[in-house]
Amino acid sequence: MGGLNWLHLSDWHQGNTEFDRTAVYERLIEDIENRTRTISPELDEIDFIVFTGDVSNSGKQEEYDRVKRDFLDRLLKAAGINANKLYIVPGNHDINIDDFRLLPDELLETLESEEKVQEWTVYDRPRAVLLQPFYSFSKFATDYTEWKHPDYAPIDIFDKDEKKIAILGLNSAWMCNRHKTNNKIDDKNYVLIGEHQIRKSLNDISNAKAYLIIAILHHPFEWLNDFDRRHIENPLTEKCDFILTGHEHTPKAKMISKQNQNGFYMQISTGACFSNRISNDPIFINAYNLVHLDVEKKRGTVYLRRWCDEQDLWIEDFQTRRDNGRVPFNLSIQLSDDLLEASQESARITAAERGDYQ
Numbered sequence: 001m002g003g004l005n006w007l008h009l010s011d012w013h014q015g016n017t018e019f020d021r022t023a024v025y026e027r028l029i030e031d032i033e034n035r036t037r038t039i040s041p042e043l044d045e046i047d048f049i050v051f052t053g054d055v056s057n058s059g060k061q062e063e064y065d066r067v068k069r070d071f072l073d074r075l076l077k078a079a080g081i082n083a084n085k086l087y088i089v090p091g092n093h094d095i096n097i098d099d100f101r102l103l104p105d106e107l108l109e110t111l112e113s114e115e116k117v118q119e120w121t122v123y124d125r126p127r128a129v130l131l132q133p134f135y136s137f138s139k140f141a142t143d144y145t146e147w148k149h150p151d152y153a154p155i156d157i158f159d160k161d162e163k164k165i166a167i168l169g170l171n172s173a174w175m176c177n178r179h180k181t182n183n184k185i186d187d188k189n190y191v192l193i194g195e196h197q198i199r200k201s202l203n204d205i206s207n208a209k210a211y212l213i214i215a216i217l218h219h220p221f222e223w224l225n226d227f228d229r230r231h232i233e234n235p236l237t238e239k240c241d242f243i244l245t246g247h248e249h250t251p252k253a254k255m256i257s258k259q260n261q262n263g264f265y266m267q268i269s270t271g272a273c274f275s276n277r278i279s280n281d282p283i284f285i286n287a288y289n290l291v292h293l294d295v296e297k298k299r300g301t302v303y304l305r306r307w308c309d310e311q312d313l314w315i316e317d318f319q320t321r322r323d324n325g326r327v328p329f330n331l332s333i334q335l336s337d338d339l340l341e342a343s344q345e346s347a348r349i350t351a352a353e354r355g356d357y358q
Contacts, residue, residue: 003042004160004293007032007049007079010218010246011272013093014067015057020277024286024307025071028273031305031314032078035290039303039316042292046079047160052246052270053091053173053218059133060096064140072144084146087156089169090137091218091247092176092187099133110178110190114227121194127152130174153197157208163295166210168201168240170217172224191223195231202239212295214242220269223247237265241298241331242291245269249284251320253302253327264331268302278309287317298331 035043056063076083100108107130111117120130131138134151141150147169148154154169175192177185205213221233236243238258243265249272255264271287279285286307293300304317304325316325 003045004165004212004295005043005046006291007046007288008052008244008268008270008291009049009075009273009288010052010270011054011091011093011249012051012067012071012274013054013057013272014063014071021274022070023312024274024277027307027312027314028288029074029078032075039290039305040292040301042301043290043303046081046290047165048085048087048167049075049079049081050167050214050216050244051086051088052216052244053089054093054246054272055088055091056137057093058096059094059099059136061136061140064136068140068144083144086145087147087154087167087169087216088141088145088150089154089216089218090134090151090171090173092173094137095133095173095177096136097133097177099135102132103129108178111175111192112225114195114231117192117194117228118196121196131171134171134174153201155201155204157205157210160295163211164208165295166205166208166213168198168205168213168215170197170215172217172219187219188223190225191219192225192228193217193232194228198232198235202235206239212242212293213240214244215240216244218245219247220245234259241265243267246272249275249287251285251287251289251304251306251317253289253304253321253329255329255331264329266302266329266331271306277307285317287320288314300329300331302327302329 031038055067076086111120120126131151138151141147147156150169152171156167157164170193172191172193175190176187179186179190215236221229224232237256246269248269250269251271252267252269254267256267257264268289270289271285273288274286275284288305290303291300304320304327305314306317308315318325321327
């Protein structure tokens with residue numbers, strides 16, 4: 001099998017069309033169009049685009065209409081792909097808070113037990129109530145991308161040179177915007193995914209004998225409630241080869257050893273493709289990334305890109321990664337027995353500190 005390439009963006013926060021957003025976006029389109037010349041010739045063919053949430057600012061239909069017209073149509077053209085290879089999951093800004101009026105009082109507060117999470121997620125009718133604030137997001141994503149039920153555990157499995165590639169989407173935002181600290185929304189440690197959302201999808205992907213599994217969600221694991229995290233993180237990281245996230249507006253790309261296997265998965269989080277034209281904090285930047293993977297050898301490179309307002313350009317993210325913003329990886333590295341034992345012991349210690357082991 002030849003190379004597999006994808007484009008990863010997040011956190012566009014489409015509101016009104018303002019000058020600074022347009023200025024950054026025009027250069028983003030140029031950067032993607034010129035990728036083989038300015039980034040790498042191996043990025044010639046983009047196979048799909050991942051958008052890990054917050055495509056809108058407040059989950060309103062008019063924002064999605066605007067983002068299609070002003071952003072996504074040109075983005076797809078620049079990447080050279082059709083909309084059915086655009087995979088979008090919801091973020092906390094894709095919640096229409098006005099639709100909270102449709103929810104029962106119980107769902108206006110954070111759910112604080114596994115039993116309550118299961119009560120609202122396992123069966124179709126209560127889950128439909130739970131997901132009502134994502135109505136505009138779901139209609140937009142379904143109509144535009146043809147991805148079915150994009151607001152809850154959508155999957156797509158496609159062939160690439162006779163190998164099956166699986167994309168698993170997750171809604172990590174369905175319990176967001178409830179908890180407040182000092183009258184400000186504070187979702188950290190209150191985010192929920194729910195075990196039901198991952199189990200059936202992982203089984204379906206396993207039955208399809210997918211060669212490569214890529215999970216996409218808005219929030220990194222660190223944002224999950226502890227009782228939810230212990231049932232979400234391990235199954236995902238053991239089954240998946242890539243975990244792609246957004247939300248934190250901070251780019252990261254690192255290999256992480258799997259606890260129960262001799263191998264690695266790749267965790268990639270990207271910055272906002274637009275937050276502000278000039279960030280007040282150098283940690284939170286406008287950023288996106290491209291990934292090239294040799295699927296047979298499971299070797300590849302993450303190309304980190306960041307906005308540079310001084311140059312009015314998107315450039316290599318040398319601040320996150322000093323060697324030209326490139327992160328090489330090898331998912332099929334085999335550890336020696338001694339190194340494997342050491343890495344597993346380190347993982348056990350980390351999990352114990354986090355409270356995963358009783």
